[in-house]
Amino acid sequence: MFYREAGEFKTSYAADQATFPIRFDLWRFWLVVGVAFLVVPFFLNSYWEKAILLPFLIYGMAALGLNILTGYCGQVSLGTGGFMAVGAYASYKLMTGMPWMDMTLVILLSGFITAGVGILFGLPSLRIKGFYLAVATLAAQFFLVWLFNKWEWAYNYSPTGQITAPERTAFGIPVTGAETESWATYLFCLLFLFVFGWAATNLVRGRIGRSWMAIRDMDIAAEIIGVNPLMAKLSAFAISSFYIGMAGALYFAVWNGAAEPTESFAIDKSFDVLFMIILGGLGSIFGSLVGAAFIVLLPVFFKNVLVGALGWPTDIAEHMQIMIVGVLIIYFLIKEPEGLAAYWRLAKEKLRLWPFPH
């Protein structure tokens, strides 16, 4: 009824190729963005910020990065935790080495540094594929965590190897350290996710995204039609690592304020992000965000319901929470192997026909 192409006439190619060709979709999108930017900051307390929204935004960013590599370019990576560590330590060195630097620049530079490291560890992908590549990226994960344990310069020779974010500002407003306002850190992370989510959406629709998907679907065929596998794979590694590096920098500097390599960036982080994109939908920008929401927010949700509302003992609630989330993951994977984003796609297709489906 309200959600359909019929009656919407496009008069230019640009309008025809818009990200949201249906007007209702466009309005809905801007409504969500508007609420996120203009309404949420006014109703934010530090619990919402630190326990719900920042983790969602930051893991969303990491999932977006991994989805570019795994979902769009088909290169399985288990090195996400390690690349996040690169971003975090890069931001730490930048923050302590160049205190005058604006945090926006720090995060971007951390992303670029991680992109460089990502290219380095992407090189084997030119020769090896599938599970074998997963093992090679696993090596990256363990090597990087080992490195940040060992390399004293990376943590400024602190006796514990723990890095702590000093207070730094973005556009004159403090976004790291203890004296931050909830709205500031939230908007800072949201801005990054919005801008780079936008960039990713357009990247995957363009030439470079198409070359990734060609490599993913059949690399020999892609090579025959003229896609350069070297460029496609390495650009996917670089851009994916860029996103993951920024996520790591935000994770350390803005959200947690302190980190140590073995606990914060261990292999389970890599798995978490991989599960986010499998569950949310491989090769879907929206899916990355839904997957991140699922993995990050459900445990908090169940904890609040079981302990807060039902008054269960904390240990039983924790075990139940793990089981419930596990069952839900299995359920959704069986019911919808293409991820939660497929539900969204299906809903939109049904809406087009509603209320006359036949």
Place this chain on the structure above:
Amino acid sequence: MKLTKLAIAAATALATATPAMADLVFPSLDYRTGPYAPNGIPLADGYLDYFTLLNERDGGIGGVEVRVLPCETGYNTEKGVECYEATKGEGALVYQPYSTGITYQLIPKASADNIPIHSMGYGRTSAANGRVFEWVFNYPGTYWDAATILTKYVTELEGGSLAGKKIALVYHNSAYGKEPIRTLEKVAARDGFELITLPVDHPGQEQKGTWLQVRKEQPDYVFMWGWGVMNQVAIKEAASIRFPMDRFIGVWWSASENDTLPAGDAADGYKAITLHGVGDDYPLYADLKKYVYDRGLAAGAGDQHGRVLYNRGIVAAMLAAEAAKKAQEIHGVKEITAAQMRDGMESLDITEAVLATNGLPNFMPTFSVSCENHGVPGLGAIQQWDAGTQTWSLVTDFIEADREIVDPLIAEDAEAFAKENNIQPRDCN
């Protein structure tokens, strides 16, 4: 999307529901699940039971009911932050996270929110410097104290000199385990022994390689900075390479029955430092039995009574309660705030009389906290495990830390922190 919105809606509803403030709130950031649960459970049980006792026996502290807010962290820093944010709005008086990692996360946050942290024998060692760390306390001892107590003890065993000896440190590869390294390096340089550092990655169930290295290097002593399942695995592995148990000494966090029992007879003779007395032979236990256990109010499964870490939970609770009493005294109000609690902690004076009134005579060394020093007294005794009777017994008196080594290190690290964070050290006069 729907789930997200639902989750957010529920979370807010719960986060904003603040109950009436007619009580003293002590959050307990504990962990009863995961690889650190064997150590987290007795700590949490002791903490909770002591406050239950105060409520049942004395009607709280100074007549105000105590409310303990348990929050499961799983020893995970992300969950620790979530727990902190969830509980701080309820009027939390003091945080005791039982995790060095979480303590590091909370130091800047809690200082900004004006809530004290008591990291009792863990956390950031340089927080002992009260001029820089106004809101953080780590009495009655720090890791660096523990490291020098260990070297002092083995020096004595070796007849006064460690020159030419070899000491291995088996440590949890985290901020916690790395804490003593620099101190031990300093002592090694001064006393002329060789230090070998052997990290064990989280969670520590796999240590074959570590102990193979111990066998190869043949150190004279092995020190351990372990936690959770890592402890019991290490003791078993040490036994399997036939490392002499009385030369294997753990820090006070690698010193509980839950670490030695799984290894059975092989653990006989294992040593560890302790901050306080062992067992349940104290008048406090009679009260606990009468007011808590017999009324069916015991926390958890109720099977940890009298164990080392259960006693440590009691110490933590007792020190918090005493500080709260002190704060009530200083400020003349019953319902104290977190800032007043801090004042109470800073003027805390644990004397033999205080211990005796709490039913814990001669339980731990006496000390009094000051504005400059938040890490007093820095004493530790060595205890040894007897697998036959399944008990710990003290084999030394309380040993003083090597202040000559520790104090300059604390000053140096605190200064670095102050500089990094633009903190002007307080004037303590």
